[in-house]
Each structure stands twice: as structure tokens, then as C-alpha cells.
Amino acid sequence: MGLNAPCVLVHQDAIDQLVALVHQLPANGHVVLLLNDGSSCDGVVTVRPSVQVFRDPQGREGINAEVQLERPDVPAWHQRVWLDRVRRVEHLDSAMGGESWIRAGSSASRGVAAAIPCVRVAADGTAVHGVSRLKRRPDWRAE
Numbered sequence: 001m002g003l004n005a006p007c008v009l010v011h012q013d014a015i016d017q018l019v020a021l022v023h024q025l026p027a028n029g030h031v032v033l034l035l036n037d038g039s040s041c042d043g044v045v046t047v048r049p050s051v052q053v054f055r056d057p058q059g060r061e062g063i064n065a066e067v068q069l070e071r072p073d074v075p076a077w078h079q080r081v082w083l084d085r086v087r088r089v090e091h092l093d094s095a096m097g098g099e100s101w102i103r104a105g106s107s108a109s110r111g112v113a114a115a116i117p118c119v120r121v122a123a124d125g126t127a128v129h130g131v132s133r134l135k136r137r138p139d140w141r142a143e
Helices: 012-023
Strands: 031-035 038-045 052-055 062-064 065-070 072-082 086-091 100-103 114-121 127-134
Touching: 012 062, 031 065, 038 072
Parallel strands: none
Antiparallel strands: 031 038, 031 086, 038 065, 052 062, 065 072, 100 114, 114 127
16 A cells, blocks of 8 residues: 555544444455445455555545455455445454454343344444344254
8 A cells, every 4th residue: 555545534524434434344354345336345354454644646635544355265356445435334244353242132042043132342432232143053952
């Protein structure tokens, strides 16, 4: 990555959205990026992106970040995406690398598939409510 970016963000709201996207891109997470132009791309995040200072083609200084995706089944393939182009991140796995999950309730101990209400505690201490889906493991036994 160089010091130049096709677009830089200078308004605090846009920068906050970019930072929120970075927190949704854990290293080794399998994701689909839904882009502003309606297209999408999927792959495994090689390294969690970091927000950096760049210059746009007009020489303005601002913030952006770039994520690199790869596909383990296609070793030569990789794609870099500027996060200012990303509208939404969808996770294809349950990995949220380094994030803490607190279960608010569970039926998994009874050996059944479960949708568990949970609270994700982000690095900045904010809580995000959601649902964690667990599958039945063959070695679980009903009590």
C-alpha cells in the first residue's frame, strides 16, 4: 500500500463508519463485502485493515483503509478493496477474531440446535446485541 488512495474521508461521520467496518473485518474471517456500486466480493481477510492517512489524486489528506481478501482454494487469487467503497460486511463464518461473546441464554447444553441471544462486546466497550447460531454436535447427548 502506498501513500495515495483514490478517495479519502475527511468528515468525522464517514471516518467513524470506516472504523466500524474495520472492526467487522477480523483476520482470517470469511466475509462478503457489499460495495456501494451494488457489486460484491468475497474471500478471507488476510490481515485486519488499519485506518491510515492517505492523499487523494487532488492532494487532499484524509483517512481510508484497504483490506486484502484471498481464497485458500485459489492460491494465486487476491483482491484489495478500499473500505470507503464498502456499504456492508456479511460474515460467512462465526469468527470475530479477538471479539468477546457473552451468552445471554443457551439450550445447547441439551444437545439441540440453538439460536442464542448474545451480546458482543467490542474493543471500545460498546455492546452489540445479536443472535449466535449453534449447530448440534454429534457427540452431544440429551440430558
